[in-house]
Amino acid sequence: MSTNRIPGARPRPGVVRTRLESFLGVVELAGLVVIGLATTFAMAEEGWKVAGMGKVSITDLLLMFLYLEVLAMVGRYLKLGQLPVRFPLYIAMVSLARDLILRFNESTEFHLLALCGGVVMLACGVLILRYGQYRFPSPDDGENGAVE
Template sequence: MKWADNSRERMHNGANAIGNLMVEGFHYLGLFAIGAVTAWASVEAFMDMLDKGRVNVDDILLLFIYLELGAMVGIYFKTNHLPIRFLLYIAITALTRYLIGDVSHHKAPDIGLLYLCGGIFLLALSVLAVRYASYKYPSSKAIDSTGDVVGDNVGN
């Protein structure tokens, strides 16, 4: 029954190769789509600013959000790791943009202002915690672009 084991092994390897191709293809297609949509949105926002003939802090912060999204996609494309700090930075920038827009354009400060400031503060503490944790407890396994473990740094 050696031929059956060889056939099973070839079928298994073929199925793995096709599955990996499909997963990686979807992965790259998704990254390119997210990157393209982010670039499109940032160009559209920039063109709207030019049409308005003026720029305010809200607009600049929106461009920073697009910049961080683009950087996050680029880092994920290169390393296959999602940098959570970038998500936290985007959230901080978004809340700051909302805070500035709310206070400067619409209404007098109320309890919502404290909620926004508290949210920004909690996100800033989260950035601090993530940075400390990655310094104090670095990842014990390096992962290459295919998702395979390439080394074990336990004890270093």
Template sequence: MKSKQIEALREGMHDFAQSVGNLMVESFHYLALFGIGGITAWASVVAFLGMLEKGHITVDDILLLFIYLELGAMVGIYFKTNHMPVRFLIYVAITALTRLLISDVSHHHRPDMGVVYVSGAILLLGLAILVVRYASSRFPSVQAPMRLSREREREAGEV
């Protein structure tokens, strides 16, 4: 009889610790997402105001805004799904390399091996996107079971 009570107490303590741990992890998760989203929005506004202050906008500036847009979309998708889409990271890298390539060519006006290296890196990242898309369609990830709604959790706790 005592061992059943001790086991029930252990399970209760385990459930309590797991609930507190989940609360702390999810709180940090949302706080970090709001922070990253806010910093991304702030950086894009500062960049946009800098462009207006300059009086003209270059292709570099437009690509920088696309990078901020992709980062914001990444935060939004992660917030909604709790999954980080690797493709968006690759899109950000491609856009950043394209910005670097355009900036290098437009400022230095001389083609060299750096242009070839950056172009090759963009090509490799494009191929990586194809591989990731093919793999995700051919071998979809197993979805974790959906969490119970709060009402169902309360009902389950009352039974």
């Protein structure tokens, strides 16, 4: 089979698909690098702020924990090429808890109840996901349906 192309001929779908997948892979990697660098910069900035103030509050710790979770999520995706749905749920729970602590004195009862309800709903979602992963393991979950 000749590799010479006929002028005006369209490329084969397999070649286009391979090039597109390659391009998307590069864009995905670049996006992950940008997210990782931005998160690292934000965490360093928060660390300098805490060091400058000379005291650490629970909201500062929760914010740094959020940054660590984002970095762990990026690292896992780079390492394994997959991302459990639980990671964003954990990040959302910590974010709601941080908002609850930050705005406790100035929030209405409805706002506080909504935040607490959101945390409970996210926690239930994590429990359902973990139970489903344990009860109905996929081949990617490892032996005995072990959940990470």
